[in-house]
Every structure is written in structure tokens, then in C-alpha cells.
Amino acid sequence: MSAITVRGQRRAGNSVRSKKAGGVKSKHGGLVANVIGILIIVLMVFPVYWAVATSFKRGIDMNKITPEWFPVPGTLQHYVSAWKKEFFLSSLKNSAIVVSVVVVVSIAVAFFAAVAVARSRFRGRRAYIAIIIGIQMIPQTALIIPLFVMLSNWHQQNQLLGLSVTYMAVILPFCVWTLRGFIANIPPDLEAAAMIDGCTRTGAFMRVTFPLVAPGLIATSIFAFIQAWNEFVFAYIIMQNNNKWTASVWLASFITQQQIDWGGLMAGATMLAIPIVILFMMVQRFVATGLTAGAVKG
Amino acid sequence: MAAAGTETLPSTSQRRPGRRRQPLVTRLAKHGGPYLLILPSLVVIGVIMAWPLYKLFVLAFQKFGLPQILNMSHPKAGKAPEWVGFHNFSEAFHDPQFWDTLQRTVIFTAVNVGATLVIGTAIAVLMMRVAKPIRLIMTAVLIFVWAMPQLVALTIWNWLFDQEFGVVNYVLTKLHFGHFLHHSWYAEPWQGFMVVTFVVVWGAIPFIAITMHAALTQVPEELVEAARVDGASPLQVFRNVMLPILRPILVILTSLSIIWDFQVFTQVYILRDNRPEPWYYLVSIFSFVTSFKAHDYGYGSALSIITLLIMAFVSIFYIRQLIKISEDQ
Numbered sequence: 001m002s003a004i005t006v007r008g009q010r011r012a013g014n015s016v017r018s019k020k021a022g023g024v025k026s027k028h029g030g031l032v033a034n035v036i037g038i039l040i041i042v043l044m045v046f047p048v049y050w051a052v053a054t055s056f057k058r059g060i061d062m063n064k065i066t067p068e069w070f071p072v073p074g075t076l077q078h079y080v081s082a083w084k085k086e087f088f089l090s091s092l093k094n095s096a097i098v099v100s101v102v103v104v105v106s107i108a109v110a111f112f113a114a115v116a117v118a119r120s121r122f123r124g125r126r127a128y129i130a131i132i133i134g135i136q137m138i139p140q141t142a143l144i145i146p147l148f149v150m151l152s153n154w155h156q157q158n159q160l161l162g163l164s165v166t167y168m169a170v171i172l173p174f175c176v177w178t179l180r181g182f183i184a185n186i187p188p189d190l191e192a193a194a195m196i197d198g199c200t201r202t203g204a205f206m207r208v209t210f211p212l213v214a215p216g217l218i219a220t221s222i223f224a225f226i227q228a229w230n231e232f233v234f235a236y237i238i239m240q241n242n243n244k245w246t247a248s249v250w251l252a253s254f255i256t257q258q259q260i261d262w263g264g265l266m267a268g269a270t271m272l273a274i275p276i277v278i279l280f281m282m283v284q285r286f287v288a289t290g291l292t293a294g295a296v297k298g
Numbered sequence: 299m300a301a302a303g304t305e306t307l308p309s310t311s312q313r314r315p316g317r318r319r320q321p322l323v324t325r326l327a328k329h330g331g332p333y334l335l336i337l338p339s340l341v342v343i344g345v346i347m348a349w350p351l352y353k354l355f356v357l358a359f360q361k362f363g364l365p366q367i368l369n370m371s372h373p374k375a376g377k378a379p380e381w382v383g384f385h386n387f388s389e390a391f392h393d394p395q396f397w398d399t400l401q402r403t404v405i406f407t408a409v410n411v412g413a414t415l416v417i418g419t420a421i422a423v424l425m426m427r428v429a430k431p432i433r434l435i436m437t438a439v440l441i442f443v444w445a446m447p448q449l450v451a452l453t454i455w456n457w458l459f460d461q462e463f464g465v466v467n468y469v470l471t472k473l474h475f476g477h478f479l480h481h482s483w484y485a486e487p488w489q490g491f492m493v494v495t496f497v498v499v500w501g502a503i504p505f506i507a508i509t510m511h512a513a514l515t516q517v518p519e520e521l522v523e524a525a526r527v528d529g530a531s532p533l534q535v536f537r538n539v540m541l542p543i544l545r546p547i548l549v550i551l552t553s554l555s556i557i558w559d560f561q562v563f564t565q566v567y568i569l570r571d572n573r574p575e576p577w578y579y580l581v582s583i584f585s586f587v588t589s590f591k592a593h594d595y596g597y598g599s600a601l602s603i604i605t606l607l608i609m610a611f612v613s614i615f616y617i618r619q620l621i622k623i624s625e626d627q
Binding site for chain 1: 321322324332333335336338339340342343345346347350351353421424425427428429433435436438439440441442443444445446447448449450451453454455457458462463465468479500503553554557563564581585586589590595598599602605606609610613616617620621624
């Protein structure tokens with residue numbers, strides 16, 4: 001039993017790199033498949049491309065009946081003005097603080113809960129799972145006003161702490177559930193075996209269990225990171241002081257009742273997306289195996 | 299296996315006399331008390347969700363409008379909240395607009411969940427079959443889409459479908475799909491919802507496709523190979539070999555998609571320039587507009603609770619399945 005699962009884990013780790021996994025026939029794939037693949041790339045990426053291209057376009061090239069497909073001749077003016085726009089650096093700092101706190105604390109808290117759900121059959125376990133899943137079904141728009149009133153009463157309006165705890169409550173259920181899958185996939189016997197071979201208890205955990213859960217922790221962190229970094233509605237309601245804005249609220253300030261500053265908005269969005277994309281690219285290998293390891297048994 | 303291992307290795311056990319050691323994680327779960335482990339998560343969720351949720355339930359049984367809001371800050375002015383029992387709920391059940399909206403939401407959810415899962419899975423399968431560079435680009439593109447802030451994505455889509463300067467109208471006309479210049483996509487609700495669906499599905503595909511692709515890479519190669527040797531067609535391989543293995547993850551993705559799509563709010567709200575017409579109402583928007591535009595907070599809260607109950611009812615099956623999955627492991 002354990003051997004099979006371990007093999008599954010290992011396979012999951014390797015197969016992302018190996019070309020043979022999961023029924024790929026040839027090295028280069030079929031011609032039709034490749035053509036469809038390219039078509040999907042173009043369709044999916046177009047709005048993203050349009051955002052980035054717009055950020056480099058001169059004002060007169062933006063709204064045209066016949067679209068300017070390429071930002072030539074381009075300009076960096078929007079990046080300069082976005083960078084100089086008020087509250088850019090402070091909102092970036094606020095976002096960085098909120099996101100780090102949310103990711104670190106949620107993952108730690110979720111990890112404990114996931115260990116309990118995955119490894120022991122306690123009374124109330126089902127109720128806990130039902131809460132975890134049910135909490136995600138509450139329409140968030142319905143909670144915003146009472147939440148706002150509550151945070152004001154606690155003097156947590158415009159406070160990074162108030163926003164961070166709100167994010168944690170929203171993100172935790174997903175994190176617990178995902179991590180549960182990872183831990184459930186690691187046979188407890190593995191740790192026992194390591195201890196028989198002379199590891200201390202902590203050593204066994206750090207050397208055996210932790211590396212196996214690591215992809216799960218990374219995948220879950222990334223999810224939490226993206227959620228917290230891009231979240232807008234709660235931040236917009238809770239952080240109303242200009243100097244308490246998060247990056248996404250700052251972005252929204254390019255859109256006013258009168259007009260939308262297209263160039264600035266897109267330049268700002270592109271700059272804010274860069275950290276996510278870099279992070280995601282770096283750990284993409286783990287994320288791929290990570291998100292599913294809990295659900296698909298090896 | 300570990301138990302057997304301990305017994306068959308007497309030399310190692312002898313080296314460590316005394317009580318048998320248990321793995322750290324298991325020990326934490328058993329002796330530290332699982333309750334201690336889930337406590338922090340319950341505290342965080344409870345602190346943030348409990349009071350607003352309680353408030354939501356209280357409001358649903360009250361008549362609560364502008365006079366009551368005034369009363370909160372100035373006790374002498376306005377009116378105190380009034381308990382009305384199930385009045386707000388019966389109002390909903392006698393409100394034709396509620397039934398229209400509910401029907402629209404159910405259809406919208408079914409279409410969006412179906413489209414997201416089918417297209418997402420198709421893309422995942424496709425990713426297994428393309429050349430490596432194309433697969434890498436596909437992954438990167440999915441990540442770009444995922445990383446795009448919703449607000450920015452929606453603003454861009456609004457622009458692409460714009461009546462005057464919309465690239466979509468331009469391209470469709472150039473490709474001879476008809477005369478689309480100055481075409482307004484929101485004049486006809488079904489076309490408007492087509493745009494909304496397009497945007498929702500586009501945004502949801504990355505999560506589904508990346509997850510499904512990862513799941514596909516975990517299907518053991520030998521099984522697929524064996525089925526192929528036995529003469530199964532690619533479709534049969536997918537249906538009879540891969541699908542059963544992928545079922546648990548599909549159940550989770552489906553339930554999450556239903557939860558997300560039933561609550562779609564921002565997409566419609568922003569695409570309709572913050573002023574959605576009644577024929578673009580989904581239950582989330584109906585409840586929001588009732589509360590914050592019409593200032594009937596009691597009725598709005600009742601609508602939210604009905605939404606919550608419907609979703610809970612629909613997902614009972616999935617919750618049971620999820621609990622079962624967690625018990626199988």
C-alpha cells in the first residue's frame with residue numbers, strides 16, 4: 001500500500017519533466033494538436049497582450065476604429081507616470097505586508113488543520129469539513145457591510161491587520177482542503193521507517209514528511225498569494241485612506257467616473273503582474289503536481 | 299507495513315528500548331489533540347465570519363431600511379428595526395422577479411460550469427499531446443491569464459467588446475462573420491450573457507486546465523499503454539481508463555466551479571458599467587441591488603440566505619463525496 005503511494009508521488013514529481021507520462025504518443029505531438037494548441041494560445045492570450053501592448057502605446061494610438069495591433073512607435077511614458085502616480089510605493093508596501101502575513105499565517109494555520117483532518121478521525125471531523133466547504137458558499141457581497149461595521153467597531157478599518165485577517169478567513173478553507181490531500185497521500189509508515197533507521201522524530205519529519213508536503217505547501221502558498229495580491233472588493237471597502245490602499249485599490253484609481261486612463265492602468269497592471277508571473281514560473285513544476293496530488297492517488 | 303517492518307527488524311528495535319516512537323505528524327494529530335490543530339483555523343474563520351453571518355440572519359427576519367439605518371446612529375430619529383418573521387422570505391417566493399432571476403442564475407451556472415470544465419479538460423488533454431515548446435507557452439499563457447487582476451481583465455474585456463472601438467467588432471467584420479461595426483453586444487440579453495459567459499469561462503480556464511493537466515500527468519503510463527495494446531480507441535482510453543482515475547479531482551473542480559459560478563457578481567456588474575439592467579440580474583446582483591440601491595436590507599439579506607441554502611442543497615452530494623474521499627485515504 002505504502003509502496004504504491006510512494007511510487008505515485010515520485011512519478012508525479014518526474015512526470016512533469018518526462019515526455020512519456022500520461023499517454024503522449026510522440027515527442028512532438030500531432031500536427032493537428034499543435035495547430036489547435038497555437039490557436040488556443042492566441043485566443044487566451046489576446047486580452048493579456050492587449051493590456052501589455054496598450055501600456056506601451058501613445059495616447060493617439062489607443063482608441064481607433066481600425067485597431068493599432070502593435071505599439072509602434074511606442075512610449076514608456078505610461079510606466080513613468082504610473083510609477084510617479086501618488087501612493088504607488090505605499091500601496092505596493094501595504095500589499096507586500098498583507099500578502100506576506102496572509103500567506104505565512106494561512107499556510108501555517110491550514111497545515112495544522114490539514115494534519116488533523118488527514119491523520120485522525122476525531123469527533124466532529126465531518127462537521128469541520130462541512131464548515132470548511134460551506135464557508136466558501138456564503139455570498140461574499142452579503143457579508144461586506146456587516147463585516148465593515150464590525151471592523152469599524154474594532155478600530156480595524158484602514159488597518160493592515162483587519163484586512164489580513166479577513167483575507168485569511170476567505171482563503172483558509174481552500175488551503176486546508178488542498179493541504180489535507182497532500183498529507184493524506186504521505187503514508188505515516190514512511191516517517192516510522194525513517195525513525196527505525198535512526199532518525200530523531202524531528203529529523204524524520206524534516207527529512208521525510210516535509211519534503212513530500214513541500215510541493216503542496218508551495219502550491220497552496222501560490223494560490224493564497226494570487227488571491228491576496230489581486231483581491232479588490234474587500235480591500236476597496238476596508239482600506240479607504242489613500243495611504244492604506246493596497247495595489248489593486250491603487251489600480252482602480254486609474255478608473256474614475258469621468259474617464260479611464262488606459263495607458264496608466266495597463267502599465268500599472270503589467271508592473272503588478274510581474275511578481276506573480278515570475279513566482280509562478282519559478283515554482284510551476286511544484287504547482288502542477290501540487291494542486292492534484294491530494295485528489296489523484298498514485 | 300511499518301508495523302511489520304518494526305517486527306522484522308529486531309536488531310533496530312533492540313537498539314531503542316522503551317516505548318515505541320510514533321511519527322511526529324501522527325503524534326501531533328493524536329496526542330496534541332486534533333482539536334488543538336483545527337482551533338486556529340476555526341478562530342480565524344469564526345472571528346471574521348461569525349458576526350457578519352449572524353447579522354445576515356438577523357436582518358433577514360427584520361424590516362430594515364433607511365429609517366433603521368438612521369436609527370442606528372441617531373436613536374431618536376428614524377425607526378427601530380422591526381421583526382417581521384418570514385415576511386421577507388414569503389415576499390421572495392411571491393416575487394416574479396425573484397423566480398426569473400433564480401432561473402437565469404441556474405441556467406447561467408449550468409452553462410458556465412459545463413463550458414469551463416469541458417474546455418478546461420480539453421485544453422489539459424491537448425497539452426499532453428503538443429510539442430514541448432508549445433506546452434510551455436500554453437502553461438505560461440494560462441498563468442498570465444490567472445495572474446491578471448480581475449478588475450483589469452474586466453476593463454480590458456469591456457473595451458474589446460466596446461460598441462465603437464471594440465476590437466471584437468472589428469475582427470468579426472473583417473473575417474466576414476457579418477456586419478458587426480457599431481454592434482452593441484448588450485442590446486440583446488442572450489448576446490450579453492454570451493459575452494459574460496465568454497469572460498467568466500476565460501478567467502476560470504487556467505485553474506481547471508492546469509489542475510487537470512497535472513492530474514493527467516499522474517495517470518500511470520502502463521494503464522494507458524495496456525488499454526491501447528488491447529485496441530482501445532483514444533476516446534475509449536479517455537473514458538474507460540483516465541476518467542475513473544480523474545473522477546475525484548473532477549468532483550472537486552465541479553463543486554468549486556458551481557460555487558464560484560452561482561455567485562458570479564463582479565463580471566456582470568463591471569461589464570454592465572455598474573448599472574446592470576434587471577434582465578442581467580443574477581441572484582447575487584439582485585440581492586446586492588435590493589440591499590444597497592433600494593435600501594431594503596431585510597429583503598436583500600433574505601435573498602442572500604435563500605442563495606446560500608440553494609447552494610448548500612445542490613452541493614450536499616458533493617460535500618458527501620468530499621467527505622467520502624477524505625475517509626477513503
